[in-house]
C-alpha cells in the first residue's frame with residue numbers, strides 16, 4: 001500500500017509516500033537522511049497484516065517536511081534526493 005505522510009498548505013502539497021509493498025525495512029533511508037525524517041518499525045502501523053519491518057516518516061516530522069527537506073531541494077531532480085536515490089527498491093516518493 002501507499003503510506004502518505006505530510007500535509008498541504010497555501011503554498012503546496014508536501015507529502016512523502018512510502019510504498020510498503022516495495023519497502024523491505026533495510027534502513028538505508030534512515031542512514032541517508034541527515035534530518036532524521038525516517039524510522040524503521042518492526043510492525044507496519046498502517047497494516048497489521050503486513051509482516052516484516054517497514055520505513056515510516058517520524059510523527060514529529062510530518063507537519064514540517066517543507067522546511068526539513070528544503071536543504072536537499074532544489075536538486076537536479078527528485079530522483080537525486082538522498083533518500084530517494086539510496087532506496088534500491090524505489091519505495092520513496094516526494095510530492096514536491
Ligand code: SF4
Pocket residue numbers: 018022023024025026027028029030054055086087088089090091092
Ligand atoms: S531505503 Fe527504501 S526499502 Fe529501505 S527502508 Fe527505506 S524505504 Fe524501505
Ligand code: SF4
Pocket residue numbers: 032033034035036037068069070072081082083084
Ligand atoms: S529530501 Fe533530504 S531531508 Fe528530506 S527526507 Fe529526503 S534526505 Fe531527508
